[in-house]
Amino acid sequence: AQTVTQSQPEMSVQEAETVTLSCTYDTSENNYYLFWYKQPPSRQMILVIRQEAYKQQNATENRFSVNFQKAAKSFSLKISDSQLGDTAMYFCAFMEGNNDMRFGAGTRLTVKP
Amino acid sequence: DAMVIQNPRYQVTQFGKPVTLSCSQTLNHNVMYWYQQKSSQAPKLLFHYYDKDFNNEADTPDNFQSRRPNTSFCFLDIRSPGLGDAAMYLCATSRGGWVAGELFFGEGSRLTVL
Numbered sequence: 146a147q148t149v150t151q152s153q154p155e156m157s158v159q160e161a162e163t164v165t166l167s168c169t170y171d172t173s174e175n176n177y178y179l180f181w182y183k184q185p186p187s188r189q190m191i192l193v194i195r196q197e198a199y200k201q202q203n204a205t206e207n208r209f210s211v212n213f214q215k216a217a218k219s220f221s222l223k224i225s226d227s228q229l230g231d232t233a234m235y236f237c238a239f240m241e242g243n244n245d246m247r248f249g250a251g252t253r254l255t256v257k258p
Numbered sequence: 259d260a261m262v263i264q265n266p267r268y269q270v271t272q273f274g275k276p277v278t279l280s281c282s283q284t285l286n287h288n289v290m291y292w293y294q295q296k297s298s299q300a301p302k303l304l305f306h307y308y309d310k311d312f313n314n315e316a317d318t319p320d321n322f323q324s325r326r327p328n329t330s331f332c333f334l335d336i337r338s339p340g341l342g343d344a345a346m347y348l349c350a351t352s353r354g355g356w357v358a359g360e361l362f363f364g365e366g367s368r369l370t371v372l
Contacts, residue, residue, distance in 0.1 A: 147301075180360065189262075190348070191302075192360035236300065242306060244289050244354050246361055248300040 149239050151249035158227045159257050165212075166222045166252045168237030175199075179213065180238040181222045182248070183231075190236070193251045196220065261285050264364035271339055272372050279334040279367045281349030282323060287352035290332040291361065295346045296312060309352055326343050336369070344371045 148171045149195050158164035170179070181193040196204045196213050208228075211219045224231055237249040263282045269278045281290065289308050291335045293301035305314045321343070323335040343372050350361040350365055 154298075182361075189365045190350075190361075190363040195360060216269075244306060244352065245303060245313075246350075247303065248292065250300045251298070253298075 149247050150238050151189075151237050151250045154250070155253045155255070157255040157257055158224075159170075160229060162227055163223060163225045164227055164254065165203035166235050166237075167256065168220045168222070168226075170218050170220065170239050171238070172218070172239065172241070176241070179211075179238045180221045180240070181209070181211070181220075182236045182238055184236065184251075185202055185235070186202040193235070194222065197230060201234055205246055211223050224254075229256050232256045262351055262364035264347075264367045265367060266317070267368070268368050270370045270372065274338045275295050277336045277339055277369065279336075279369070280370055281332045281334075281364055282298040282330050283348075283351045283362075284330070285298065285351055285362060286329060287351035288329075289352045290326060290352040291336050291348075291352075292322075292332070293350065295348055295366070296344075301348055303321070304343060329360050339369070339371045341371050344369055 150169045150232050154179045179196045182190050182191045184190040194204050196208045203213050208219045208225045210223045232255050234251045234253050236251045238246050261284050262323050273336045282372045291306040292304045295301040304318045321337050325333045348366045349364045352361050
């Protein structure tokens with residue numbers, strides 16, 4: 146079974162600074178998808194960014210970018226110019242073609258003013 | 259407009275008293291998921307439907323059942339809730355297939371077991 150590991154239970158960052166959240170995963174498959182989801186306090190989970198494993202280019206969405214290292218099975222999220230609204234739980238997730246989405250344990254990010 | 263709607267948002271039940279949580283979607287997505295999320299933990303996949311095909315996780319207790327009567331609706335039945343079943347239950351949808359898209363989540367149903 147695939148596993149997703151987030152080794153940082155909690156992190157904090159000053160507003161306007163940059164923070165990187167780590168994620169590693171384990172799979173024997175070659176084709177899969179990786180995601181970062183954000184779950185704000187008492188609100189629903191939403192997608193932040195997605196990466197297809199067959200694409201070498203790292204995905205970018207405005208202030209959010211990933212560093213995808215397929216050989217190392219690493220998928221980190223970089224948040225630039227952190228904003229107070231970025232405070233949330235961040236979950237790394239993995240999906241294969243069988244539609245099972247597996248989540249890591251999450252990293253609680255606090256952006257400090 | 260909400261696209262994945264879960265009801266009720268909060269459910270309090272007594273130990274052993276059956277509970278049904280519902281989920282509806284307006285996205286016409288093929289796949290619907292139920293996750294269990296306990297405090298400060300990763301969402302744990304209980305099962306999912308691809309259309310009418312039911313996929314049960316091997317470690318999902320028999321106490322949990324699901325129904326999907328049509329594309330729009332999916333239900334989670336907890337036959338005899340125990341204290342350990344207190345959690346947030348998340349419903350999600352996706353288009354499915356190899357065009358692996360994002361999951362769209364509802365706001366969750368928080369279950370309290372007394």
